[in-house]
Amino acid sequence: QVQLQQSGPGLVKPSETLSLTCTLSTGSLSSYYWSWIRQSPGKGLEWIGYVYYGGNTDYNPSLKSRVTISADTSKKQFSLKLSSVTAADTAVYYCARNREGYYMDVWGKGTTVVVSS
């Protein structure tokens, strides 16, 4: 069973870029979509977007202007970049695998990101 290991800083300054990476323990990125989701007390679970292993992406329109999700098949990693962060971006960020491109069947453990100076 594939496991997803998340990495990245837990503290980001306002106006800077949040960067997180998700690395697969086994298997490959091939043939799956890979998502980022965040969870904050105020907004619950929010899907940020996904990347297909071939590089196609789809983003939540609410974040689209600030989000980039990319995949590196050679490293078995996919990454999230969220620019111009504010306190409203403080949340637990999860990476996940989209089964059949739809529901999320494997999740990372989550990374708590706080936006603060």
Next chain:
Amino acid sequence: DIVLTQSPDSLPVSLGERATINCKSSQSVLYTSNNKDHLAWYQQRPGQPPKLLISWASTRASGVPDRFSGSGSGTGFTLTISSLQAEDVAVYYCQQYYTTPYTFGQGTRLEIK
């Protein structure tokens, strides 16, 4: 965006009793091309990521106990736990994958009465 509204927000249930959680969608998530409802249910225990319970509205994920069942179609769905166990205390979410942006319900907190 498709809005999912769960009810109730909080549900106290005695051990061994049935728990029923509802999820109503602002539009149908039934895809006519495959005749499948694009709806999933997740369980989230404190400090853990969500765990997939049900996909396609009624298909249990691998390893999920059969006391969990999903039903419904179109715009109305139900997650039922037939006999509540202590380990079922968690927050439960529905999620639609009919169209992006994928969206989640606000969650239902299940607790022991």
